[in-house]
Amino acid sequence: MITIMQKQQYQHIQELISLLFNNDVEYGDRDDIARFLAESDDPLAEEALIKVASDSSTNPDLAETCGESLGEIWSRRSSFDPNNFYKLKGMPLLLALGVVETRKPQWKEYTEMVRNKF
Numbered sequence: 001m002i003t004i005m006q007k008q009q010y011q012h013i014q015e016l017i018s019l020l021f022n023n024d025v026e027y028g029d030r031d032d033i034a035r036f037l038a039e040s041d042d043p044l045a046e047e048a049l050i051k052v053a054s055d056s057s058t059n060p061d062l063a064e065t066c067g068e069s070l071g072e073i074w075s076r077r078s079s080f081d082p083n084n085f086y087k088l089k090g091m092p093l094l095l096a097l098g099v100v101e102t103r104k105p106q107w108k109e110y111t112e113m114v115r116n117k118f
Contacts, residue, residue, distance in 0.1 A: 035069060082113065085111075086117070
């Protein structure tokens with residue numbers, strides 16, 4: 001059963017995601033939202049960050065922040081999933097890898113595998 005607190009958190013994440021996708025929202029606000037979403041383990045936040053980071057029309061600085069945020073999310077996990085990284089390209093990918101390598105040095109062999117395919 002979903003608690004009231006979980007429902008409110010879910011709605012809050014959805015609101016932030018809609019702002020992240022809104023190109024009319026100022027860059028600085030969207031960047032802050034991408035950083036805030038790094039603290040969430042909600043799959044919707046992860047999906048949104050991947051979508052923004054991998055969209056070629058996204059401001060490059062925002063895409064990089066999304067990559068860093070994804071690295072934060074993925075480094076909290078107990079297992080390494082290379083498929084997550086293959087959804088990214090360029091600097092967002094490198095930044096996500098950098099965060100994971102810093103936070104989970106035991107995953108170095110896996111991150112090297114992803115780097116070699118890049």
